[in-house]
Amino acid sequence: MKKIVYMDAAASWLKNQSVIESEVGFLANFYANAGRGVCERAANVDKTIADVRQNVAEFIGTKPANIVFTFGATDSLNRIVNIIQNTEPFKNSKPVVAVSDLDHHSARLPWQALSNAGGCEIVVCPLDNNLNIDLTRIPKCDVFVITSMSNVLGVAQDVESIIRIARQKNPNVITIVDAAQLVAHNKLDVSKMGCDFLVFSGHKIGADTGVGIMYIRNPENFNPDKFGGGMVNRLPGICSDSAQF
Numbered sequence: 001m002k003k004i005v006y007m008d009a010a011a012s013w014l015k016n017q018s019v020i021e022s023e024v025g026f027l028a029n030f031y032a033n034a035g036r037g038v039c040e041r042a043a044n045v046d047k048t049i050a051d052v053r054q055n056v057a058e059f060i061g062t063k064p065a066n067i068v069f070t071f072g073a074t075d076s077l078n079r080i081v082n083i084i085q086n087t088e089p090f091k092n093s094k095p096v097v098a099v100s101d102l103d104h105h106s107a108r109l110p111w112q113a114l115s116n117a118g119g120c121e122i123v124v125c126p127l128d129n130n131l132n133i134d135l136t137r138i139p140k141c142d143v144f145v146i147t148s149m150s151n152v153l154g155v156a157q158d159v160e161s162i163i164r165i166a167r168q169k170n171p172n173v174i175t176i177v178d179a180a181q182l183v184a185h186n187k188l189d190v191s192k193m194g195c196d197f198l199v200f201s202g203h204k205i206g207a208d209t210g211v212g213i214m215y216i217r218n219p220e221n222f223n224p225d226k227f228g229g230g231m232v233n234r235l236p237g238i239c240s241d242s243a244q245f
């Protein structure tokens with residue numbers, strides 16, 4: 001193999017041999033459909049998924065029930081817009097959504113699209129002279145999109161303080177942390193941050209492409225945005241457990 005010096009880690013992570021071997025081994029020897037089989041192979045796959053969910057939960061300081069697997073940070077960020085839009089009190093109202101110029105387009109465009117359709121009002125949170133979120137000018141808002149580390153500047157934001165101040169202005173504000181870059185460099189602790197949602201992609205921290213994480217602090221407070229798959233034994237609307245996410 002040609003030796004290269006890889007300097008594009010902010011975009012994606014080249015895969016470790018252990019990841020490649022584990023995936024190839026699974027596909028070649030242990031593959032089964034997840035979430036719907038009762039044979040030993042299928043049960044082993046279900047157990048592996050439960051173990052991964054547990055590992056991810058521990059990785060960011062939460063419980064497995066708060067972890068939703070997605071296709072990546074972009075997918076998580078888009079789904080959060082749908083989830084919030086599907087849930088009271090925002091179903092028939094027009095939330096004020098704070099964004100900032102630190103945001104990646106994946107965090108900004110879904111809200112911009114909703115705003116263009118008349119579904120929300122966007123306010124831009126000012127940055128200070130060092131291009132960090134200005135803690136003295138946090139706007140009062142219903143939803144706050146917080147990019148915890150910009151992919152352009154690479155500076156960690158003081159997420160805990162940002163959320164604390166946003167809650168002083170509106171105790172019901174829903175806070176969304178885009179940790180797609182931060183997760184590669186810092187230990188995350190969602191309980192310390194106090195955010196309502198947090199997202200990141202697997203491919204930036206060594207996992208395969210096409211997997212991502214959406215953390216939800218109170219899944220019982222939000223309506224699911226996806227239905228079907230796996231085994232279904234309850235009708236939507238009758239239950240709102242996080243397994244539906």
Ligand SMILES: Cc1ncc(COP(=O)(O)O)c(C=O)c1O
Nearest residue numbers: 072073074104106151180181201
């Ligand atoms: C800060 C930030 N948010 C979101 C994304 C989107 O991640 P993905 O393309 O893996 O969905 C990126 C990707 O570069 C990013 O750097």
